[in-house]
Amino acid sequence: MDGPAGAAPVAREAGRGTATPVAAPGEAPTAPGDPRRVVVVGVGNSLRRDDGAGIAVVERARPLLPPRVEVRTLSGEATTLLDAWAGADLAVVVDAVRWDHPAAGGVTRIDAISEPDAVTGWGAGASSHGLGVAEAVALARALDRLPPRLILLLIALAEEGQGEGLSPAVQGHVDEAVALLVAEVTAAGRL
DSSP states (O other): OOHHHHHSEEEOOOOOEEEOOOOOTOOOOOOOTTTOEEEEEESSSBBBGGGGGHHHHHHHGGGGGGGTEEEEEOOOOOHHHHHHTTTTTEEEEEEEEOOOOOOOEEEEEEETTTGGGGSOSSOOTTTSSOOOOOHHHHHHHHTTOOOSEEEEEEEEEOOOBBSSSSSSHHHHTTTHHHHHHHHHHHHHHOO
């Protein structure tokens, strides 16, 4: 299993700045009075092999998510992540990362609110985005800009470099990551 100490190893798995709510045209992403705003963010660059895994997962999940869930794909710059989850009750962020230790590969689920120490072991230099998800979480914590619930689904990189398409190792686990993402969002709707 994969991930830092304290993280919940879940399974194996393995964009750019577009923000696309899934709500119907002319409809707000959340209805007035709706207590839950859910944002799903796929982080990565689909032209850098496995770095596009976060985007691939959220795009595959998009038709399976409730219509009021906001789905975004971002390059991973820290402040854009803070803006993306601002005002959300739940944010689920999917990204591909390098671990500081040998990883078995796969998807690691981290609850960044209840497991703050688990948001380590893949920080600076682990994301191909420069300042990435770990730095965004640390910055948001320092600025008191974390959402009430922040779930990270981190996918172990297998191949990096230029080119489209995921490696077979990572591609083989996209459906499992999609299932985890959909389960997180579905569970939030029952709270």
